[in-house]
């Protein structure tokens with residue numbers, strides 16, 4: 001008999017900046033149109049963090065909301081895992097900055113760089129840490145301020161991204177509910193299709209790297225699109241197989257929110273009808289590591305996801321990385 005405790009999500013929270021940038025606003029900035037963006041991506045608007053605020057401010061809000069919904073104090077946390085590719089600083093980690101801001105002084109903290117899969121990578125680790133019996137309450141956050149690494153002169157990328165944070169508190173399960181399976185995978189050979197070349201030690205910040213616009217997201221959208229569909233289906237199928245669950249048992253599919261056409265293709269391959277698929281990219285665009293916890297929190301608040309429901313979450317991102325988690329809520 002398996003003695004390891006199963007983990008479960010006992011609270012969620014999210015935060016998006018107030019400022020909204022619509023497709024019509026973007027028409028005034030680059031050669032694009034509301035029609036192109038809606039038809040090719042499904043995105044209508046995105047939220048942009050105001051100057052003077054940073055990633056950890058958004059993450060703090062999401063974290064506090066998740067703690068409130070879990071009915072826990074920050075001091076109850078023994079670990080904080082934060083997925084991001086837009087950290088406040090190179091170091092210390094953004095999770096350490098969030099720890100100080102929410103006063104979670106009993107927690108160990110670390111960041112994960114797995115791009116859009118960052119939250120599900122974090123959930124996978126949290127699940128294993130709970131199963132080890134050594135950790136009780138873990139806060140997993142996905143938080144991004146992509147607007148600060150978006151090239152606002154590149155129409156191929158600037159219409160896609162937005163800022164947001166989402167968080168979930170993971171604790172030992174009290175029964176049948178909880179995380180039923182997790183799955184993580186990567187392929188570093190494909191990293192150049194979606195990356196930010198500047199800022200690391202390969203190309204440290206200099207006048208030259210700034211002039212060459214190396215500190216912005218670069219993406220070969222078309223190639224990334226095909227891998228996104230393939231890998232998210234792979235993650236979904238493996239996650240279901242590991243738990244011995246058929247796709248028709250899923251109550252809600254939450255995928256990474258990058259493009260409505262990608263989400264539709266994944267749902268179609270899993271033979272899931274529209275009503276079993278959660279989409280909120282119309283409102284936020286692609287918020288990388290924040291998309292999954294933001295969508296999960298919204299689905300719970302809107303009653304699209306309820307206690308006892310079977311939720312399959314799948315993500316794909318730069319690296320490449322991809323992951324899934326099957327959860328009985």
Ligand code: UT7
Pocket residue numbers: 031032033036037040041116155156157159194220221222223224225228258259262286288316317318
């Ligand atoms: O979060 C990580 C995962 N990221 C993703 O999953 C993103 C995956 N990729 C995509 O979602 C899509 O590839 C994009 C939305 C990025 C692009 O859509 P697409 O249908 O693949 O367009 P495309 O790149 O093949 O470009 C088609 C045309 C091109 O013009 P020509 O060469 O046919 O004349 C582009 O220059 O659309 C043009 N175009 C635009 N036109 C108006 C590209 N961006 C824009 C734009 N507005 N914003």
